[in-house]
Amino acid sequence: MDQDLICIEKFKSGDMEGFEMLVKKYQNMVINIVRSLTGNAHDAEDLAQEVFMKVYHNIGKFRGESKFSSWLYRVTVNSTYDHLRRSKQKISSLDEFDNFDIADTRENQDILAKELVQQALTKVPYEYRSALVLKEIEGLSYQEIAESLKISIGTVESRIFRGRQILKEILIKKGVLKNEM
Amino acid sequence: MKCKYLKLLNRYADNELALDDKALIEGHLKSCPVCAGELKVILTLKEKIPQNKIATNPEFFWQQLKARIAQEEREVVSEPLFDFGNWAKRLIPVPVAIGIIAVILLNAIPENRNPVDEYIFGNGNGSLLDLIEEPGNQSVIGG
Numbered sequence: 001m002d003q004d005l006i007c008i009e010k011f012k013s014g015d016m017e018g019f020e021m022l023v024k025k026y027q028n029m030v031i032n033i034v035r036s037l038t039g040n041a042h043d044a045e046d047l048a049q050e051v052f053m054k055v056y057h058n059i060g061k062f063r064g065e066s067k068f069s070s071w072l073y074r075v076t077v078n079s080t081y082d083h084l085r086r087s088k089q090k091i092s093s094l095d096e097f098d099n100f101d102i103a104d105t106r107e108n109q110d111i112l113a114k115e116l117v118q119q120a121l122t123k124v125p126y127e128y129r130s131a132l133v134l135k136e137i138e139g140l141s142y143q144e145i146a147e148s149l150k151i152s153i154g155t156v157e158s159r160i161f162r163g164r165q166i167l168k169e170i171l172i173k174k175g176v177l178k179n180e181m
Numbered sequence: 182m183k184c185k186y187l188k189l190l191n192r193y194a195d196n197e198l199a200l201d202d203k204a205l206i207e208g209h210l211k212s213c214p215v216c217a218g219e220l221k222v223i224l225t226l227k228e229k230i231p232q233n234k235i236a237t238n239p240e241f242f243w244q245q246l247k248a249r250i251a252q253e254e255r256e257v258v259s260e261p262l263f264d265f266g267n268w269a270k271r272l273i274p275v276p277v278a279i280g281i282i283a284v285i286l287l288n289a290i291p292e293n294r295n296p297v298d299e300y301i302f303g304n305g306n307g308s309l310l311d312l313i314e315e316p317g318n319q320s321v322i323g324g
Binding site for chain 2: 020023024027028031032035036041045048049052053056113114115117118121132135136137141142157158160161164167168171176177
């Protein structure tokens with residue numbers, strides 16, 4: 001039997017240790033996804049706690065038809081969406097980075113480029129962004145993304161395609177990428 | 182210029198193509214500068230998206246979460262089945278508001294004047310009481 005399912009059964013029968021094991025196994029994964037989706041490192045842990053509170057309350061709805069991790073990806077993506085919508089969080093504008101006073105070393109330029117890509121990612125519409133994050137951050141296959149987000153593989157493919165197109169356009173506009181086309 | 186293989190490039194870059202299709206794309210890339218350029222962009226994007234791999238202290242995170250769950254459960258337990266105070270807070274303003282509106286309306290509506298009462302008990306000219314009290318008028322009443 002799958003280790004996650006054993007933990008879930010344990011938890012459902014009232015043993016908190018089952019839940020503790022799930023939290024400790026998946027907390028970094030959840031924090032990383034939240035952080036990439038929001039572009040906000042400060043709130044990531046708080047939001048990850050909210051995700052696990054939802055898991056705590058709704059684990060009864062998990063039927064074991066898919067992997068627990070797929071279910072958790074979905075809860076994470078949906079909770080983050082709710083959070084962003086609720087808080088109407090101001091996502092840092094790319095323009096804020098134009099005035100960065102940073103020493104022109106290759107290492108710093110690389111850090112800056114990554115920061116710009118991270119911020120540009122938060123400008124990509126959420127449905128494309130979530131597919132991209134699961135692909136690039138979690139390294140999921142199209143099949144796994146489809147299962148997690150409950151969409152078809154064709155939809156995953158077009159979301160990743162559109163997401164990259166938009167990201168590329170933003171980064172070309174900001175001069176981070178050269179227009180090779 | 183668009184190429185019909187453009188969309189497949191993402192699958193190629195993500196290692197999502199079957200071996201036959203992969204070979205087809207690799208052959209095509211040698212002769213198509215548009216697709217070669219696009220693939221370069223996709224690979225750059227893949228490389229630049231920060232991995233954000235941070236490792237938090239699992240025990241600290243778990244203790245915080247456990248405290249949050251305990252706090253939530255304490256709140257649920259302390260919440261009585263029927264919270265009269267809460268309902269009272271919600272319901273009391275309703276009769277108070279109705280009362281205030283009623284007082285305002287009653288003051289705004291003019292008194293219901295009965296012309297006979299007015300004439301008898303008098304508040305103006307030509308009251309019947311005046312007629313009775315005036316000696317000169319008694320003969321008139323008596324006929």
